[in-house]
Amino acid sequence: MWLQGNTDCMAKLSEVAEWTGATVAAEFAAVEVTGVAAIATATLQDIVFAMDAATLERALASDAGAVIAPLDAPEQKRAVLRVKSPKLAFAKAAAKLAPQRARAGIHSSAVVDSPELIGEGTSIGPGVTIGPGVKIGRNCQIFPNVVIFAGVSIGDNCMVQPGAVLGSIGFGYVHDVEAGEYIPFPQVGTLVIEDNVDIGANTTIDRGALEETRIGRGTKIDNGVHVAHNVRIGRNVILAAQVGISGSCTIHDGAILMGQVGLGERVTIGPGVILGGAAGVYPGSTVEGPGQVFSGIPAQPVKDQMREMAMIRRLAKKPNA
Amino acid sequence: MWLQGNTDCMAKLSEVAEWTGATVAAEFAAVEVTGVAAIATATLQDIVFAMDAATLERALASDAGAVIAPLDAPEQKRAVLRVKSPKLAFAKAAAKLAPQRARAGIHSSAVVDSPELIGEGTSIGPGVTIGPGVKIGRNCQIFPNVVIFAGVSIGDNCMVQPGAVLGSIGFGYVHDVEAGEYIPFPQVGTLVIEDNVDIGANTTIDRGALEETRIGRGTKIDNGVHVAHNVRIGRNVILAAQVGISGSCTIHDGAILMGQVGLGERVTIGPGVILGGAAGVYPGSTVEGPGQVFSGIPAQPVKDQMREMAMIRRLAKKPNA
């Protein structure tokens, strides 16, 4: 079964506490839950979570069977799991209680050149085409209609959503000035995707021209993103929807690129840099500063951009402006 | 037959007049037409339309069998249908004369988990994958290689163009600071698409995280659009190509978002608001004003943006600038 919803699993709160590092009063340890839910729609079988007092109040008043709450939540006559990071604990509980996984195996309509290179527990959905020499690790989910070109390597625990194209032929041409036309530059490199990478629907990642394109461990990529040839992306990087990365860019560990960000060719994004939505970086530039937010085109520290915008607004309002 | 062109149907002008609310002189009521065309290429079997005097002149001089013209068009010795809105009448005539519909039924290469939930007259093209529990109404066209995840609900008369992905797993993670990695937040909500919605090629719409994503009746979405989890879109909204909508946005009835517009998370767009091409709205903001045009990043009323740009241009041209 492909594209299945979540299969709820039953567990005692003592188990949930163990998965999430939470504590639960002994009297509620045997309470059983089977899934996660929003507060408004939770039933007695669901766990919900709250990060602040107001939400906690709503959660406690809901039908939920259990509430994951911050450590300092007041005592309740109700099943409460206390933990430092309720949202993180909720996510960890959900991964166990409501796993969303396609069935392992290769769908009969998939065209897979080298099935022996595909790891155990990995699911290859309908309509997928996988070229020769493609290695895919264990417990990956390759959703329907994904296309993976020859020689691409994918690690363990990766998820590739429908319609993504991996290892495609990069956009490189040499202008033949005399003939007045464009001649393709060879695109014979490869693409390496490390472990725990998620790739969104209809995202495209080109292979290297002569070397490789690489996506580091734990990096998460949203829908409709484009990553060009020879790009090197570090670990635990976030690329939100519709981001566009030009050729030969380097994005270091932990950077966050919000939706529609665009990088010109050969841009370097330092570790932990945050680029606001629709920000743009000129070709060849470097943006650095862990945890700092940059915005605009060309991207600059957000407070500089804010000051400029305030200045413009003020000047434009002057009578003689 | 999938992806078919228009199948021309023969009709008398009296019938066309009835479909479109137009009037036609009795002597031309029995003239037969079989399709619609541009003025330059029209044949005797085609209807064309004109909204102004210059176009009308060209239309009357063309080979077209009939001309849909404004109410105040001068009398002609030629088949003319008079109507308040010629373009609208032309569109209505085309829907009858040149229907573009795939054959109802499920193509043998489609993978459909619950075919009993698919309505009468609906067409499911080659290479489509539809997960369990997906409900699709009547007279829908699901074009090739569309992927619909479990539990999505689609109304009547919807069109989903090739490669669109509906109900995909949203981009939500919790940063596990200690482990230095991102943990998936559960994406176990659903996606509801109401009646008469059109969705463009390679557009992606994520399911809700815990609740739902919803696309209101009559809304039209172009190619390459991204709609994130928990977004609520009202009725008769227009999303042009490559628009990106971040998580938990609300877009009210009748809003128009031109190409490449981007909304940050939790943005509210009021009823009837028009966002110009590539406009951007900061996370958490609200843009309101029915029929008003907003542009730039952050989006502001277009005349304010124009004034600012004029001021900048003037200052930059001063000798000491």
Next chain:
Amino acid sequence: MWLQGNTDCMAKLSEVAEWTGATVAAEFAAVEVTGVAAIATATLQDIVFAMDAATLERALASDAGAVIAPLDAPEQKRAVLRVKSPKLAFAKAAAKLAPQRARAGIHSSAVVDSPELIGEGTSIGPGVTIGPGVKIGRNCQIFPNVVIFAGVSIGDNCMVQPGAVLGSIGFGYVHDVEAGEYIPFPQVGTLVIEDNVDIGANTTIDRGALEETRIGRGTKIDNGVHVAHNVRIGRNVILAAQVGISGSCTIHDGAILMGQVGLGERVTIGPGVILGGAAGVYPGSTVEGPGQVFSGIPAQPVKDQMREMAMIRRLAKKPNA
């Protein structure tokens, strides 16, 4: 075999010289090579190239079997091919030595309405759907999961990467003000793609509404691009990734649109114009100037934009700003 990597072919340097217009010393004319590579990873069987002195030094010190160098490169006791444009020669050599071609023929899972209209040497990959009346020339590569609507015409030597959608139904509606809803305007025109056009993965190109959309000979289109109905694109135009072209635009020969550029409706881009990344052009505007670079929204000559930005930056830094 679909999505195959490059199949290396053996050739003597005398042959490579002939293909590329290079000269090679007689003593090295019989040296055999089988592929192209980056300098860092080249083996004795590979050709590499260098365009400047520093790179040439690295190339000569590498394991590469032969080096394509500029005409003025100093004499070497090593296989060197001398040519005016080393990068162009390298590309031409690669096309012969490392051809990347899918096998000609139609994959069994493709759904092709009119196979008799498909030219010799053309490859149609798995999961492709091609509507009735579609003509495809010789030696084209139609990669997996491409969808081509009825009546589209494609020339010789075209490449269409996975997930591209050609001739889709354009985004045209008439607002029925009384009913408060949008009625589809007929999209019954066609799409003509001339010879030697490359189209990237998940790119969408709509058919004309009543007339045609046309992509001129030698034009190269990257991934995730959107081209709307009635657009006319000239010869040898470059559209980089995520470019969006609204309806009825005209782009003349040799124009270059960098990543994420957006054009409003009915825009004209003159021959040889270069639009920088994320530039935007307002509906109805014309941008002209062969070889000139334009940037920003609305796009203006890059030096004007730079002057404005410098002025803004200076003003914002003043104490009273």
